[in-house]
Amino acid sequence: MISPTPEQLRSLLLHRLPEDEAQRLEEQLMQDADVADLLQHERTDLVDDYALGRLGADERAAFERHLLVDPVIRQRVKVARALHDIASRRADEPRLDGRVQASSKSAAAGKVAPWNRWPVRAAAVFVVCAVAVAVSMRVNKEADVAPPATAEQPLPQPAVDALDTGPSDVTGTRASIVLLADLQRGGEARIVRVAPGAGQVRLQAETTSSDSSLSYRLAVTDESGARLFSAEDLRPIESGGYVFVEALIPGAKLGTGRRTVTLEPQAPGVESFTWQVDVRPPPN
């Protein structure tokens, strides 16, 4: 019996196979233990891809229709996002806080990386941090190593889900806010916490076109419509399955309060995006 390919299994999971092929695979599933393992493996990759926004529109819709009805899968999606967050923090670890690693007893003892020490929840008001409590936002922190005054810069890591506020004893941390294209959602504002005195906030806004020849204009306005920040000629960046444009916004300009972020292509016939954001200081 020939093992099914990952593509076939993925199509089976998403109910996109012709009936006869689906039935043949189901028969293999019942009679071959390896196929059950392969299917579970593919389901895990599919959950990860959904959780991290890597699926195309059709696959995403099929996933939501056929898999997401299962509470177990919904929980797995949450875990996948949290796991991805940990992986991204780990990738940033040496740059973010070398002291934690250097003094780690478990690391010195040759044990696994000190996972438990990572989520040091920042409460200190002098820490520049952002917590994207909103569903539409993802936060990625990295050490503030001489941020360039450019509005366009590729990321070392794909954006990750927001979880907590990061090490409390790191000063000069720059926050990144990611706005996902499919989560603009009406007029509901998403809360973002930015500490007073934040130097720069990296804002990444997802687009649906990866056409690198396109340029975008990004603007932030306050409730009265007054323009607080704008940047033009932003080129899309592709990273980790996302396509986004990016701008560095001075924290002082962002301020606090309800903000509207707009992303408009500098060409006709291409979709534009609008997000509502409520910028607040961190809770005490």
Add this chain to the structure above:
Amino acid sequence: MTADASADTSNSGRSRELSESAFQALLERLREEGPSPQVTYETLRKRLIAFFRLHVPTQAEALADEALDRMARRVHEGTPVRNVYLYALGIGRLLVRESRARSVREDTAARDATLFGDTEADVVAREALHDALLACMDGLPPDGADLIVEYYSGGSGVVRIEKRRQLAERRGLALNALRNRALRLRDMLENCIAQRLAARDGSPPPHTEDD
């Protein structure tokens, strides 16, 4: 197989206890499949659950049990079953059809349920999940946390395939062996998280895909 299985539709909706004699008859038939009929029974059940997860995920385990009950009754009645796996699948397909006919379509607003909002309860839930994840990663076998992070953070598509190939090479493992190890670790991790969250909420541990 199909004709025999079709006869089971008459039992649709009934939840009869499997009689001891029917169960023994099924075990007797399963003895022909290998030295341990109990092991074959569990294998059949696991595969049926995998099948039902494709079609009726929220009822996968209950339907797997129902399929085995029906199969036992048919065997007990003297129905010849040439291939137990395909016979079980035939019953499974009927159960899927019955289940779909019964059930009201579930709302795909489920998508929102995978996302954390900005309410206080959501913030607490998100932190609880994060804490559970970290604690459970600490509890994995040595090197397990490293492996799981590396294996599942390789992007998508061909990039993911290539990174996993390189990882297997570095660890001196065949790709299949690495895949199975990562999958086992991921199952352990997710089961651990489910247990911790259930303990925190004071609720019984939920079913996981590894059950």
